Amino acid sequence: MACQRKGEYPCPCCGYLTLPVPKEHAIAYICPVCCWENDVFIASDDEPSDENHGITLKEGRENYKLFGACAKEMLIHVRKPKPQEFPK
Structure with missing residues (x-):
């Protein structure tokens, strides 16, 4: 699933x-910048995400800081953020 609408969240x-709706409503949405598949079912940043092959959100964030994707195998699917996607 690719980002079709302007991301506001x-x-x-x-x-x-990159999310077109708040994360609580972005079911199975995949971020085109880091390739994290939004998982509305995890209760904490340390809970393994079934949507993301068992990595935690905390691990995904650390991976993004280290090499630019939530997981190394996702590097071929990510892109640089667009100017309008930078937080204000």
Whole structure:
């Protein structure tokens, strides 16, 4: 699933404004910047995400800071954030 509409809400993983709706409503939305698949079913940042092959949101954030994707195998699917996606 690719970003079709202007993002107004931050991705819970990379923080860029790529979600078209609040994260609580962005079911299975995949961020084009970090490739995190939004998981509305995890209760904490340390809970493994079934949507993201068992990595936690905390791990996804650390991975994004280290190499630019929520997981190394997702590097081929990510892109740089667009100017309008930077948080204000």
